[in-house]
Amino acid sequence: MIDMHIHAVNPRLPGVKTLPTLLxxxxxxxxxxxxxxxxxxxxGAVLGMGHLxxxxxxxxxxxxxxxxxxxxxxxxxxGVADPTRTDSRHMQSVERQIxxxxxxxxxxxxxxxxxxxxxxGYVPYYELAATWRQLDAYVAGVRAGLGSLKARPFExxxxxxxxxxxxxxxxxxxxxxLFIDLQSDNIAKESARGVLRAVLPRPLAEFLSPxxxxxxxxxxxxxxxxxxxxxxxxVFDLRNESVSTLDPTPWYELEDYGPGSNNWALAGSRTDxxxxxxxxxxxxxxxxxxxxxxxxxxxxxxxxxxxxTAVGVTVPGGPGIVVGSNGRIAWGFTNTQGDWSDLxxxxxxxxxxxxxxxxxxxxxxxxxxxxxxxxxxxxxxxTVESTIWGPVIGADHEGKKRVLHWVAGDQNGINLGLLKLSxxxxxxxxxxxxxxxxxxxxxxxxxxxxxxxxxxILGRIxxxxxxxxxxxxxWADGLKRWEGYLSALPF
Numbered sequence: 001m002i003d004m005h006i007h008a009v010n011p012r013l014p015g016v017k018t019l020p021t022l023l024x025x026x027x028x029x030x031x032x033x034x035x036x037x038x039x040x041x042x043x044g045a046v047l048g049m050g051h052l053x054x055x056x057x058x059x060x061x062x063x064x065x066x067x068x069x070x071x072x073x074x075x076x077x078x079g080v081a082d083p084t085r086t087d088s089r090h091m092q093s094v095e096r097q098i099x100x101x102x103x104x105x106x107x108x109x110x111x112x113x114x115x116x117x118x119x120x121g122y123v124p125y126y127e128l129a130a131t132w133r134q135l136d137a138y139v140a141g142v143r144a145g146l147g148s149l150k151a152r153p154f155e156x157x158x159x160x161x162x163x164x165x166x167x168x169x170x171x172x173x174x175x176x177x178l179f180i181d182l183q184s185d186n187i188a189k190e191s192a193r194g195v196l197r198a199v200l201p202r203p204l205a206e207f208l209s210p211x212x213x214x215x216x217x218x219x220x221x222x223x224x225x226x227x228x229x230x231x232x233x234x235v236f237d238l239r240n241e242s243v244s245t246l247d248p249t250p251w252y253e254l255e256d257y258g259p260g261s262n263n264w265a266l267a268g269s270r271t272d273x274x275x276x277x278x279x280x281x282x283x284x285x286x287x288x289x290x291x292x293x294x295x296x297x298x299x300x301x302x303x304x305x306x307x308x309t310a311v312g313v314t315v316p317g318g319p320g321i322v323v324g325s326n327g328r329i330a331w332g333f334t335n336t337q338g339d340w341s342d343l344x345x346x347x348x349x350x351x352x353x354x355x356x357x358x359x360x361x362x363x364x365x366x367x368x369x370x371x372x373x374x375x376x377x378x379x380x381x382x383t384v385e386s387t388i389w390g391p392v393i394g395a396d397h398e399g400k401k402r403v404l405h406w407v408a409g410d411q412n413g414i415n416l417g418l419l420k421l422s423x424x425x426x427x428x429x430x431x432x433x434x435x436x437x438x439x440x441x442x443x444x445x446x447x448x449x450x451x452x453x454x455x456x457i458l459g460r461i462x463x464x465x466x467x468x469x470x471x472x473x474x475w476a477d478g479l480k481r482w483e484g485y486l487s488a489l490p491f
Contacts, residue, residue, distance in 0.1 A: 146166065261281060276450075296310070312325065344472065346474070370383075414439070431446065441461070
């Protein structure tokens with residue numbers, strides 16, 4: 001047996017001002033419309049899923065148990081439930097809009113813009129063939145759930161917008177949005193380290209950007225990470241440097257807030273009753289709508305009359321359970337904060353500025369136009385340059401163009417392998433599925449019903465050749481590159 005403990009934000013705790021409380025005032029036209037929408041499209045809509053086998057509400061009124069009559073409709077059921085939760089449907093849309101730059105079109109002001117194709121042909125680019133039927137089932141469920149609503153979700157009423165039909169590529173875009181949310185900060189860090197190395201003496205640059213520390217890092221391979229020595233005056237002497245005006249901002253105001261998570265696993269050999277424990281607290285930013293939604297799935301086994309159950313949390317727009325337990329294994333996540341992308345410095349042909357050097361010689365940039373539709377304003381056009389390694393995302397402090405090569409943009413970097421964790425029947429199977437999963441990289445701890453525990457990295461780990469990826473470098477000579485992904489064996 002397994003004890004699985006998941007901390008979740010409860011939107012109906014006493015003392016928390018929820019939306020229904022905010023709507024208790026005099027009913028103007030918008031308030032009246034919102035009240036009607038919440039009555040017509042709330043969690044109660046999920047109760048009408050007779051063709052799926054029905055659902056059960058928990059005491060707080062949150063539809064948390066979906067009964068399905070066979071394995072494939074479990075994803076259909078999650079799809080139906082997502083838009084019928086009043087705020088979940090809007091969360092689905094926001095994730096999609098963020099990834100494609102459409103926040104501008106939805107809200108009428110500059111949102112977070114990240115280039116990405118927006119067409120049905122985008123999905124087959126990734127490794128999705130093995131899970132295509134599951135993805136189709138989820139998409140059909142979302143559309144059925146959206147069709148069951150008698151009123152638009154309130155966010156759409158406020159914005160005078162109509163929800164668009166959900167498509168398979170939208171679920172992939174949700175995955176990409178999570179990659180951006182969890183990993184994009186590493187791109188800025190690598191750029192900063194490159195600037196330090198370019199403008200400062202090498203010993204000083206290494207001191208200011210150490211690889212780790214003895215106190216806080218425990219390498220799995222090799223010994224402790226020794227901190228770089230303090231550079232002496234022969235390396236950098238401030239007494240001989242001109243001093244510009246100092247920034248008066250207090251140091252504590254310069255610190256960026258970084259959300260951190262924790263997960264723990266305790267083997268059965270350490271507990272009184274022999275059961276393994278998994279505890280997980282995923283500290284993403286608080287937001288409205290929420291990130292996580294509880295769900296419990298039940299379906300019959302294919303080869304017997306027994307029913308199987310999986311319980312945990314889902315992300316709106318993403319099929320399957322992200323973190324949870326199926327009675328045989330339980331698993332929890334924390335973000336790795338690892339380096340899963342590289343900035344590549346381009347060597348431009350001095351005679352042909354539209355060409356860049358590759359191991360096969362100079363190649364021409366590929367270019368295409370993106371149309372950014374902005375509510376209440378004229379459309380904007382964005383020209384995107386691409387290379388064999390990825391898109392050009394800007395230039396460094398010296399004006400040299402840089403390309404982003406990222407697991408999230410690689411054909412083998414994203415899949416729906418997370419679906420298979422809910423089906424894993426042993427610790428070994430859970431570890432194997434985690435290593436094959438194409439998702440934002442996570443520290444995953446797993447416990448099984450035999451009292452055993454394990455840890456690994458969930459996600460595809462690039463095999464770097466000729467460099468360590470800490471600073472931007474040129475790949476033009478072919479000596480520095482990615483060569484596939486690591487197997488499960490090294491870690």
